[in-house]
Amino acid sequence: MKKSIFYLIILGLSLLHVSCAKGSGENTAEEHTDTTKPLTAETLVVYFSQTGTTEGVARMIADITGGDTWRIEAAEPYTAEDLDYTNQQSRSSLEQNNPDARPAIKGDVPDLSRCRTIYLGYPIWWGLAPRVVYTFIESCNLNGKTVIPFCTSGSSGIGSSATQLQALAPGATWMAGRRFGAGTSRGEVEQWINSLQEDNDNDNNINYNKMNIRVNGRTLTATMTDNSSARALIDLLKEGDIVIDMSDYGDFEKVGDLGHTLPQNNENINTQAGDLILYQGRNFVIYYGNNSWSLTRLGKIDNISQAELKELLGEGNVTVTLSAVRQ
Ligand SMILES: Cc1cc2nc3c(=O)[nH]c(=O)nc-3n(C[C@H](O)[C@H](O)[C@H](O)COP(=O)(O)O)c2cc1C
Structure with a gap:
């Protein structure tokens, strides 16, 4: 021993x-x-x-x-x-x-x-x-x-x-x-x-309702879903930013490994542009198109159109940085 x-x-x-x-x-x-x-x-x-x-x-x-x-x-x-x-x-x-x-x-x-x-x-x-x-x-x-x-x-x-x-x-x-x-x-x-x-x-200075997403030089704000998955993500962001390498999948989403496993709250979702989704516990997904699947909602990007989002994310691989919002 x-x-x-x-x-x-x-x-x-x-x-x-x-x-x-x-x-x-x-x-x-x-x-x-x-x-x-x-x-x-x-x-x-x-x-x-x-x-x-x-x-x-x-x-x-x-x-x-x-x-x-x-x-x-x-x-x-x-x-x-x-x-x-x-x-x-x-x-x-x-x-x-x-x-x-x-x-x-x-x-x-x-x-x-x-x-x-x-x-x-x-x-x-x-x-x-x-x-x-x-x-x-x-x-x-x-x-x-x-x-x-x-x-x-x-x-x-x-x-x-x-x-x-x-x-x-x-x-x-x-x-x-x-x-x-x-x-x-x-x-x-x-x-x-x-x-x-x-x-x-x-x-308590952390705003659990909001998250920042930095992509291609622009910072987007997202409104978070009220569930244990989104709270667990913000808890991780309290410790520091999370950088994710994302790639296209199915012509409707960018997806990348979060590097951490979060609790799942799966439900049948018809996705829309701007939806932030957790897939199988550790894949972070940004939707720019429509899909129907059993997924976990994390939040939604504020004030952005589908065309704007698609253009910002661009074609192929992209790196995004998630960070907490302090009050
Ligand atoms: C089987 C056994 C293994 C123990 N191993 C350790 C140990 O690795 N390191 C240590 O500092 N104390 C060790 N202890 C001492 C206990 O951690 C310590 O007495 C503890 O406060 C007992 O808590 P309790 O009175 O709530 O049972 C061990 C005690 C027992 C019975």
Whole structure:
């Protein structure tokens, strides 16, 4: 196992700390998954915790944000033996070493329809999130939600644990995660949440209704569709412009690889000149003619005639640059 000696040392230190704090490695949490209670808040704190450290941080976040909590539990609970990091054949070692391991979750996953922001907490196990957290993400529809990962550990950072989870739900907006130690204070958690709020305020300067398209020296403005695909595109543009090499297809469109996969909201569309379309999740299309197909609307170019658009795009390949509009 990669980096295993390093992890064994920090693991030994961190587990010593936890056993001093808790008296045992058993699950001390009182709350259990309650699938009958409806989740009403827009913020949900979902967490997995075996010795109470992540749970402690999760409860502080819920208290500060007014969010609901939902605890991930494995259908088959972890015993102290399962968590034995000195045994390469223990359940946790085998699961963490197997990228395809997806331990079943106890009960149904929560109804996330009302919630917009999910804080997702877990302990670091061998540098990663426990595989049962992967099961949770793959069992939910996180499209259009904002996910804020956090972890607790002996000393490892959040590192690639969060990027691996992010890859499982590309339709969500993932914010940079944060690692906490065993003795985390409420003040520390509060400071972190306030800093997220500041980032969010900066994001609020972005106009999600508009996008600029630079093509052949001219900047066009587009009005965006109100769906998760268009929002995901603007979220990407917040990080920087996207340049797309486009070519003609079918004598009615220019199409090019977006370089990112967006959530799809397909419907039967009779396209018109100026329509901005997502095809199969990652092809960006500008229509200058008519076509009928199951496609995802992203938006429409403002104030341009078919003839003007055709002339501007020209014949053959063209490079376009998409950028966000700030208020
Ligand atoms: C199986 C296992 C593997 C662990 N691997 C790491 C690790 O790679 N790096 C680290 O810093 N801590 C590691 N730890 C320590 C936990 O991340 C740490 O104690 C965490 O805060 C426990 O959270 P919990 O009390 O919410 O379960 C590991 C613990 C266990 C049980």
